[in-house]
Amino acid sequence: MNTPTLISRHKMFNGHHERYRHASAATGTDMTFAVYLPPQALQGYQVPVLYWLSGLTCTDENFSTKAGAQRFAAQWGMALVMPDTSPRGDDVADDERYDLGQGAGFYVNAVEAPWAAHYQMYDYVAHELPALIEAHFPVTDKRSISGHSMGGHGALQIALKNPGRYAAVSAFAPIVNPSETPWGQKAFTAYLGGDQTTWAQYDSTKLVQTASAKLPILIDQGGGDDFYPQELQPEKFAAAARGNGFHVQFNLRPGYDHSYYFIASFIDSHIEFHADALGL
Amino acid sequence: MNTPTLISRHKMFNGHHERYRHASAATGTDMTFAVYLPPQALQGYQVPVLYWLSGLTCTDENFSTKAGAQRFAAQWGMALVMPDTSPRGDDVADDERYDLGQGAGFYVNAVEAPWAAHYQMYDYVAHELPALIEAHFPVTDKRSISGHSMGGHGALQIALKNPGRYAAVSAFAPIVNPSETPWGQKAFTAYLGGDQTTWAQYDSTKLVQTASAKLPILIDQGGGDDFYPQELQPEKFAAAARGNGFHVQFNLRPGYDHSYYFIASFIDSHIEFHADALGL
Numbered sequence: 001m002n003t004p005t006l007i008s009r010h011k012m013f014n015g016h017h018e019r020y021r022h023a024s025a026a027t028g029t030d031m032t033f034a035v036y037l038p039p040q041a042l043q044g045y046q047v048p049v050l051y052w053l054s055g056l057t058c059t060d061e062n063f064s065t066k067a068g069a070q071r072f073a074a075q076w077g078m079a080l081v082m083p084d085t086s087p088r089g090d091d092v093a094d095d096e097r098y099d100l101g102q103g104a105g106f107y108v109n110a111v112e113a114p115w116a117a118h119y120q121m122y123d124y125v126a127h128e129l130p131a132l133i134e135a136h137f138p139v140t141d142k143r144s145i146s147g148h149s150m151g152g153h154g155a156l157q158i159a160l161k162n163p164g165r166y167a168a169v170s171a172f173a174p175i176v177n178p179s180e181t182p183w184g185q186k187a188f189t190a191y192l193g194g195d196q197t198t199w200a201q202y203d204s205t206k207l208v209q210t211a212s213a214k215l216p217i218l219i220d221q222g223g224g225d226d227f228y229p230q231e232l233q234p235e236k237f238a239a240a241a242r243g244n245g246f247h248v249q250f251n252l253r254p255g256y257d258h259s260y261y262f263i264a265s266f267i268d269s270h271i272e273f274h275a276d277a278l279g280l
Numbered sequence: 281m282n283t284p285t286l287i288s289r290h291k292m293f294n295g296h297h298e299r300y301r302h303a304s305a306a307t308g309t310d311m312t313f314a315v316y317l318p319p320q321a322l323q324g325y326q327v328p329v330l331y332w333l334s335g336l337t338c339t340d341e342n343f344s345t346k347a348g349a350q351r352f353a354a355q356w357g358m359a360l361v362m363p364d365t366s367p368r369g370d371d372v373a374d375d376e377r378y379d380l381g382q383g384a385g386f387y388v389n390a391v392e393a394p395w396a397a398h399y400q401m402y403d404y405v406a407h408e409l410p411a412l413i414e415a416h417f418p419v420t421d422k423r424s425i426s427g428h429s430m431g432g433h434g435a436l437q438i439a440l441k442n443p444g445r446y447a448a449v450s451a452f453a454p455i456v457n458p459s460e461t462p463w464g465q466k467a468f469t470a471y472l473g474g475d476q477t478t479w480a481q482y483d484s485t486k487l488v489q490t491a492s493a494k495l496p497i498l499i500d501q502g503g504g505d506d507f508y509p510q511e512l513q514p515e516k517f518a519a520a521a522r523g524n525g526f527h528v529q530f531n532l533r534p535g536y537d538h539s540y541y542f543i544a545s546f547i548d549s550h551i552e553f554h555a556d557a558l559g560l
Binding site: 010011012013014017065066068070071222224255256257259260261262264265 | 290291292293294297345346348350351502504535536537539540541542544545
């Protein structure tokens with residue numbers, strides 16, 4: 001396994017906010033990620049990790065700079081890991097639309113050309129990146145996972161398909177039923193082709209109906225989010241999850257939109273939710 | 281006075297983060313600013329205002345998205361007002377260097393061509409903008425002021441020259457002695473010409489030696505800031521201020537750099553400092 005190369009380091013809340021680049025076996029490209037190491041990690045303690053998956057158009061930097069999560073990660077003593085949302089590069093397939101291609105990997109393993117060559121974000125986020133983090137940083141093997149919009153979809157389906165790997169899962173304004181909503185249908189058609197059984201492997205509302213490991217779930221949704229009625233509808237997921245015995249805390253937040261102003265307003269409660277699940 | 285035009289509004293911490301554009305008499309251009317109205321202001325109460333002046337290359341958006349200040353403004357019940365750092369536009373003089381022209385107004389009233397036509401940022405920030413804010417938003421006439429780097433210079437010299445207008449002043453990594461440091465000398469030569477008595481009107485370390493109104497001063501400086509030794513040296517200002525009877529709290533923060541990762545780490549203590557001075 002290649003050692004990641006440090007790109008930048010900033011002291012923040014007595015910890016370190018760092019960016020790294022490494023050669024990914026899953027994507028066949030260089031990948032960039034950010035990690036926040038809380039002060040406890042710099043003092044020699046191993047800390048659990050919260051993975052954050054971002055939404056369409058984002059890189060590792062949106063959450064790093066806008067959410068204000070590091071303040072609470074420092075207080076609780078957890079690391080944050082923020083991957084990019086797709087492979088990138090001149091020789092990586094792309095599309096001129098913002099919701100397909102680079103910046104829009106949808107956390108799936110693509111099987112269709114030209115995407116399959118590099119768009120293996122499910123394997124990257126669920127397997128390769130945690131192994132890299134646990135080999136090179138002062139962390140335990142306790143993990144939790146969260147995300148926003150497309151990243152909420154990523155967090156939910158990855159947590160549901162990997163029993164025991166994550167202590168809890170949370171999401172802001174997640175895509176929960178991509179098989180039946182426009183963003184998801186467009187991306188799944190391109191990356192996965194026409195086989196609905198393949199689509200179902202990445203559809204949280206379908207997965208949760210038979211998922212066995214009942215990890216705690218927290219979802220916040222802005223009531224003023226333009227994407228809420230058509231693209232998101234997280235109540236559908238919450239109902240399906242509760243139907244299969246999951247404990248779901250679903251918070252509808254009147255007036256809040258889809259932006260990081262919304263995420264920043266409630267990130268403290270998500271970090272606290274994961275801290276509790278991680279035993280902090 | 282023209283009514284400002286709303287550009288965008290996001291709910292944040294139960295308040296509103298808003299951007300506006302208006303025709304400025306001081307600069308002779310349209311100017312953009314951001315305002316955060318805490319929940320108390322939306323509930324019908326008038327709140328005091330903290331003005332934030334940003335550094336080189338910034339717009340109103342850097343502090344708005346990266347500092348995390350709104351969380352604490354909401355808790356204390358103060359509005360935040362974040363102006364741009366210069367006039368902008370195709371017909372506004374500019375320079376290819378990052379530290380002169382658009383994005384680098386230095387909060388002075390330029391007297392030299394071609395800058396004097398629009399670069400009147402001192403009048404804009406010290407007079408026109410507060411009058412606009414107090415006419416159009418649910419705020420009191422209690423004000424405080426803060427800033428970063430070039431904006432720290434702006435906050436300090438504006439507060440010192442306007443006794444009674446501001447309850448307190450704080451700064452992150454401020455330029456305090458622009459007459460004798462490279463950024464300041466370059467900008468002052470361009471905007472103000474060669475007359476050192478004009479320069480002295482905008483040099484906080486000189487102004488503070490004779491300033492009469494002893495408002496409280498808080499400064500944080502990162503010990504790992506690349507600009508600290510040559511461009512900043514805020515200890516020179518702190519010593520001069522204490523010599524004239526000011527109470528200065530100066531915090532050297534080992535390892536922190538010049539970025540918003542540093543500002544985010546200590547913004548809570550600055551908001552609390554201003555809240556105390558504003559009687560909240």
